[in-house]
């Protein structure tokens with residue numbers, strides 16, 4: 001086995017142990033995963049500190065202290081995973097099974113792979129006696145996937161208001177996308193904004209055993225949700241995806257450039273489709289009626305993931321257009337997030353330098369993330385330059401997109417090693433910087449948007 005052998009065994013072993021901690025959220029119970037990490041990291045000489053308001057649900061801060069005034073770097077991860085059903089899986093999801101060169105299990109991709117990779121990278125540096133100029137850290141959060149228990153990142157940043165890492169690498173893009181112009185990786189410099197809406201349909205109760213009784217709110221909700229599914233949201237091209245269009249879209253209008261970039265690869269097509277319009281799904285339905293009565297009320301919660309800069313009014317307008325007239329009320333929780341970090345920083349340079357060495361054909365293209373990530377909390381509270389980036393050099397990108405939050409999630413061990421090498425390389429590069437002046441703070445204002453004419457996208 002190559003020199004990567006011991007590293008490979010260490011990171012694969014750690015990931016398998018982390019997957020074996022069932023941190024399905026709810027209820028999370030992230031303490032088990034925190035304990036596994038402490039047990040692994042303390043003997044390497046790293047400081048581990050639980051930042052918790054609920055002992056079952058700690059956040060974990062791991063630190064390799066810096067010597068001087070260099071910029072600090074945090075690898076941001078989360079310890080919880082999305083709940084899943086065992087019977088949907090080909091393997092036991094909480095066993096950390098290694099099969100066909102991959103480690104299978106809930107959280108293998110989202111995101112215990114990166115947690116294990118960055119933990120092993122810091123342990124390796126600590127064992128070597130590497131002394132960074134600024135602090136190198138792991139910031140491992142509870143309750144990222146649900147986020148309403150008040151124990152995760154929002155608690156963490158309130159408890160440690162002065163931590164303010166200059167640079168953060170968190171979850172996000174990183175699939176290697178083959179295109180006719182060569183392979184590319186996306187770098188998430190921001191994430192789309194998140195909002196939600198409650199759609200309440202009013203009906204009239206009646207005897208469910210009598211034909212034509214009452215007015216069925218559930219059937220009406222079904223009709224409205226069908227309309228919502230058929231709605232094509234207008235295309236909005238945010239300037240943060242400009243580098244992708246420049247690299248892959250050629251000349252022409254933004255719409256033509258987007259179409260060309262989308263055609264470059266099926267996974268890229270899916271990603272860019274999500275990044276350039278509102279993505280609205282009903283994710284929770286509540287019908288509080290007795291079994292023998294026609295439901296007089298049906299409530300759907302709509303997840304609304306928006307191009308940054310989309311206002312509450314624009315979202316409401318879009319929803320009303322999509323739903324049309326009907327006996328319903330709509331209540332909107334305004335969009336949150338959507339901050340974007342500068343793409344021109346030493347952190348990006350460090351990631352590019354790693355790729356130049358380990359995947360020289362590939363290019364790194366700044367873009368946006370399609371879903372919420374705690375990176376957004378760090379941008380907002382700490383002003384950190386935060387990028388979402390977990391590189392998958394070897395795996396099929398569509399497997400990630402299909403299995404994340406679904407079943408049969410798995411990561412190739414080769415990718416896990418690649419992620420560890422990336423974390424090591426980036427940590428060394430940032431750890432050697434002795435000036436903080438180049439650590440530019442993220443731009444808080446949403447960038448401008450080019451609203452394009454409503455056009456069918458796929």
Ligand SMILES: [Zn+2]
Nearest residue numbers: 078110111171
């Ligand atoms: Zn995640």
